[in-house]
Amino acid sequence: MDLFALETFLAVAEERSFSRAALRLHRTQPAVSxxxxxxxxxxxxxxxxxxxxxxxxxxxxxxxxxxxxxxLNLRVEATHALGELRSLHRGTLNLAANxxxxxxxLPVLDRFRRAHPRLKLSVHRSLASRIADEVLAHxxxxxxxxxxxxxxxxxxxxxxxxxxxxxxNPQHALARATEPVSIRDLGNENFVAHxxxxxxxxxxxxxxxxxxxxxxxxxxxxxxxxxxRFVELGNGVALVPGLTVEREIKSxxxxxxxVKELQMERKLRLVHRKEANLSHAALEFLKQVREYAEQTGxxxxxxxxxxx
Numbered sequence: 001m002d003l004f005a006l007e008t009f010l011a012v013a014e015e016r017s018f019s020r021a022a023l024r025l026h027r028t029q030p031a032v033s034x035x036x037x038x039x040x041x042x043x044x045x046x047x048x049x050x051x052x053x054x055x056x057x058x059x060x061x062x063x064x065x066x067x068x069x070x071x072l073n074l075r076v077e078a079t080h081a082l083g084e085l086r087s088l089h090r091g092t093l094n095l096a097a098n099x100x101x102x103x104x105x106l107p108v109l110d111r112f113r114r115a116h117p118r119l120k121l122s123v124h125r126s127l128a129s130r131i132a133d134e135v136l137a138h139x140x141x142x143x144x145x146x147x148x149x150x151x152x153x154x155x156x157x158x159x160x161x162x163x164x165x166x167x168x169n170p171q172h173a174l175a176r177a178t179e180p181v182s183i184r185d186l187g188n189e190n191f192v193a194h195x196x197x198x199x200x201x202x203x204x205x206x207x208x209x210x211x212x213x214x215x216x217x218x219x220x221x222x223x224x225x226x227x228x229r230f231v232e233l234g235n236g237v238a239l240v241p242g243l244t245v246e247r248e249i250k251s252x253x254x255x256x257x258x259v260k261e262l263q264m265e266r267k268l269r270l271v272h273r274k275e276a277n278l279s280h281a282a283l284e285f286l287k288q289v290r291e292y293a294e295q296t297g298x299x300x301x302x303x304x305x306x307x308x
Contacts, residue, residue: 003075006068008035009047013065016055092120093281094140096131098196099224100241101144104160104268107296112288119281128198135271141282143271146241147199148305153274158303159289160268164200165242167254169234180258187213190236192227195220203264204239211261228254241266269305 011021012032022029040047045060057065093112097105102123109121124140131143132151149156166186168174174181174189194201208215218236221227224244231238232253239262248254270289272278278286293300 003071005035005039006064006071008032009039009061010065010068010072012036012048012055013057013061018055091279091281092122093142093279093285094122094124095142095144096124096126096134096140097144098126098128098131100244101128101146101268103243104162105144108285108289108292111292112285115288116281116284127196132271135273138273141272141276141278142285145269145271146266148267148269149271152307154271155274155307156269156271156305157286157289158267158269158301158305159293160243161299161301162266162268163242164204164239164262164264164266165245165249165256166237166239166259166262167228167231167245167249167256168237169231170252170255171234172237172255174237174257175255177257180260183207183211183259183261184213186215186237186259188216190216190218192219192221192230192236192238193217194224194227194240195222200241200264200266204262207261207264274307 008021008025008027011024012018015021015024018032018036019029022032025032036047043060043064045064046058047061047064049056049058095105102125105123109123112119113121124134126134126143128145128147131140131145132149132154134140135143136151136153145156146162174185205215219230221230224240227238227240228245228248230236232248242256245254245256249256270286272282290302293302
């Protein structure tokens with residue numbers, strides 16, 4: 001049973017004539033009769049009372065008429081819904097990010113939401129180590145990573161460059177430093193650390209070992225927000241992504257101190273499946289990120305990385 005056959009059946013039922021239905025559908029009467037006969041054969045039921053001159057429906061025809069109309073209405077609704085997707089009047093964009101990388105997305109999400117208020121945005125919080133797998137498993141369309149993914153099935157686009165920031169409370173002795181300090185000056189400091197493993201955390205440990213300096217971690221907390229607020233209260237010092245403490249540094253709640261041996265850049269990337277047919281919403285989001293990067297400049301970019 002196909003929709004064209006149902007459409008032909010409804011035309012005959014509404015016109016009460018095979019010939020008038022043929023004119024309405026711009027087809028020959030034999031073609032209309034053949035389509036109805038084929039439909040009757042598939043259903044095993046006569047749909048029209050052939051003995052009647054007014055094209056009366058049989059009981060089976062009356063039942064089918066109701067359902068045929070519903071199916072054709074659904075076709076119209078489906079076509080309309082697809083048109084809304086193309087015009088970005090409906091749809092959902094699913095992304096994955098962690099606590100840190102989500103901050104990078106906020107200005108672009110704001111821009112995207114204002115341009116397309118009918119689209120639903122859903123950012124799933126996930127561990128950085130799991131985001132690539134979630135993209136590959138089709139759980140989300142786009143992910144944000146602070147390291148280059150190893151899987152060649154993924155395409156990565158560098159969108160932001162951030163730096164590691166060593167921050168202290170304004171009352172801390174190092175807050176008055178006017179020149180970059182050495183990593184060896186940090187050997188006696190009590191660090192507050194984020195206890196989630198990451199490539200950046202590993203690099204920090206390696207830097208301290210390389211310079212034969214003890215890294216004293218007195219407190220480990222489960223979120224970067226907690227680390228920031230704890231240091232604001234005067235508890236130790238911290239190494240955090242610069243993006244996470246921009247407002248506190250501007251307001252004076254925290255002081256950033258340059259450390260010569262800890263000038264570490266981190267690239268944030270949007271990733272998606274290389275062979276994916278991205279949704280209209282995802283394609284529009286990538287377009288918005290590109291335009292935002294071009295207009296804003298600075299730490300923002302839109303550079304596609306080559307797969308090794």
